[in-house]
Amino acid sequence: MRIPIRAVTPETESAEIIGWVHEVRDLGGLAFFLIRDRTGIIQVTIPKKKVPAEILDTVRSVSRESVVRVQGKVKAIEKAPGGREIVPEKLEIISIAESPLPLDVAEKVPAEMDTRIDSRFLDVRKPRVRAIFFIRSAVTCAATAFLSSRGCINIATPKIVAAATEGGTELFPIAYFEKEAFMNQSPQLYKQMMMAAGFEAVFDLGPIFRAEEHNTVRHLNEATSLDVEVSFADHNDVMELLEDLIVYVYDYVAMNCAEQLAELGVDLAVPAKPFPRIPYTEAIEIANRTIEEKLAFGDDLSPAGERAIGDVIGQHYFIVDWPTDIRPYYAMPYPERPEFCKAFDLMHPRMELSSGAQRIHDHDALVERIRAKGLSPESFEFYLKAFRYGMPPHAGWGLGIERLVMTMLGLANIREAVLFPRDRHRLTP
Ligand code: ATP
Ligand code: MN
Numbered sequence: 001m002r003i004p005i006r007a008v009t010p011e012t013e014s015a016e017i018i019g020w021v022h023e024v025r026d027l028g029g030l031a032f033f034l035i036r037d038r039t040g041i042i043q044v045t046i047p048k049k050k051v052p053a054e055i056l057d058t059v060r061s062v063s064r065e066s067v068v069r070v071q072g073k074v075k076a077i078e079k080a081p082g083g084r085e086i087v088p089e090k091l092e093i094i095s096i097a098e099s100p101l102p103l104d105v106a107e108k109v110p111a112e113m114d115t116r117i118d119s120r121f122l123d124v125r126k127p128r129v130r131a132i133f134f135i136r137s138a139v140t141c142a143a144t145a146f147l148s149s150r151g152c153i154n155i156a157t158p159k160i161v162a163a164a165t166e167g168g169t170e171l172f173p174i175a176y177f178e179k180e181a182f183m184n185q186s187p188q189l190y191k192q193m194m195m196a197a198g199f200e201a202v203f204d205l206g207p208i209f210r211a212e213e214h215n216t217v218r219h220l221n222e223a224t225s226l227d228v229e230v231s232f233a234d235h236n237d238v239m240e241l242l243e244d245l246i247v248y249v250y251d252y253v254a255m256n257c258a259e260q261l262a263e264l265g266v267d268l269a270v271p272a273k274p275f276p277r278i279p280y281t282e283a284i285e286i287a288n289r290t291i292e293e294k295l296a297f298g299d300d301l302s303p304a305g306e307r308a309i310g311d312v313i314g315q316h317y318f319i320v321d322w323p324t325d326i327r328p329y330y331a332m333p334y335p336e337r338p339e340f341c342k343a344f345d346l347m348h349p350r351m352e353l354s355s356g357a358q359r360i361h362d363h364d365a366l367v368e369r370i371r372a373k374g375l376s377p378e379s380f381e382f383y384l385k386a387f388r389y390g391m392p393p394h395a396g397w398g399l400g401i402e403r404l405v406m407t408m409l410g411l412a413n414i415r416e417a418v419l420f421p422r423d424r425h426r427l428t429p
Contacts, residue, residue, distance in 0.1 A: 015086060105125045106390075163189075191229040217415075287301065
């Protein structure tokens with residue numbers, strides 16, 4: 001019976017393993033294979049004079065990245081990976097790999113991002129790349145377990161919709177029978193409707209679609225968002241929830257992914273709570289001390305601005321108290337100074353991770369804000385209706401999973417954090 005490669009120790013007597021041929025070395029009288037599965041790598045040593053003829057035939061015909069089954073005696077040997085090797089009694093090719101390979105899984109020859117994505121299934125065989133997705137899985141599992149423990153209900157919202165969440169041009173239209181339809185930019189309106197449904201606290205982990213035309217290292221056209229909405233909560237309550245979640249997830253990864261972090265050379269520091277809260281006006285001033293293209297009140301933060309503030313703060317932080325005009329219509333203005341609203345962004349020193357706010361829960365105030373943004377309340381009727389029959393006060397946020405993983409692991413490009421990136425130029429694989 002097959003056992004995982006990791007389970008083969010120097011004390012094991014005999015073992016059967018199945019894996020990919022990571023490397024082949026032929027030294028005349030001796031041949032070595034390295035065999036890899038997701039748990040590790042083991043050396044297979046073939047003393048040519050001492051093994052059956054059919055094993056020699058197999059050794060001659062096998063190619064790198066073929067899947068092979070090896071059964072044999074295990075020997076302790078100091079110089080081999082894991083301090084052991086297998087000398088085969090049986091060696092069988094289960095699935096032969098064509099040569100040459102589109103890319104080198106052993107990473108002796110580096111490959112461009114495009115080449116890597118074109119053969120993503122091979123790229124992900126690299127232990128370093130697999131480690132990223134192992135950690136991404138730990139991140140989403142930890143985040144959803146954390147939210148469940150805080151009483152949030154996991155909901156699924158539609159990804160095909162009739163109206164834009166915020167208007168604007170970042171929408172992908174699709175063919176939907178005889179109707180006009182779009183891929184959803186955000187679960188925003190739907191998670192808010194579930195506040196009117198009395199769910200009180202919800203989360204949705206799913207794709208968001210943004211028709212951003214520009215290729216950047218931190219935007220995808222299909223990204224993953226963890227969206228949260230909580231009733232009877234204000235912006236401060238959900239900022240605390242978000243900061244607790246970030247710390248929980250970092251802690252979880254530090255405790256459960258030590259091997260993967262080591263594979264990636266990441267020394268993970270768990271961020272300290274509370275994260276600094278910096279008012280928007282102050283954030284702009286900090287940025288303007290060093291950046292060339294100065295920001296004016298009412299500007300969104302430029303990437304240079306984000307980096308300048310990140311350099312000064314040096315850890316996760318919130319930007320709070322944004323000008324109402326540059327936030328979506330559903331953000332709640334402060335009653336005593338309505339030009340500012342109860343919106344926030346969670347920032348990593350490198351970039352924005354999340355946006356959130358306390359929302360307007362008063363129907364008429366919401367209609368007024370929709371109009372003020374030049375949008376028509378009629379197209380939001382399905383949403384506005386939920387505000388006319390008892391809508392509790394509520395607040396929430398959306399957190400980009402790829403950006404969370406990217407910043408946690410210090411990845412240079414967001415494409416490293418998604419298996420099959422969708423960008424301006426890529427629709428396959
Ligand atoms: P940015 O200004 O950085 O483009 P945004 O303010 O347009 O982001 P939001 O609408 O606030 O994004 O979405 C909430 C979160 O979802 C963002 O903070 C980010 O983490 C993630 N996100 C949004 N758009 C993208 C995208 N195109 N690619 C990857 N992640 C995204
Ligand atoms: Mn945002």
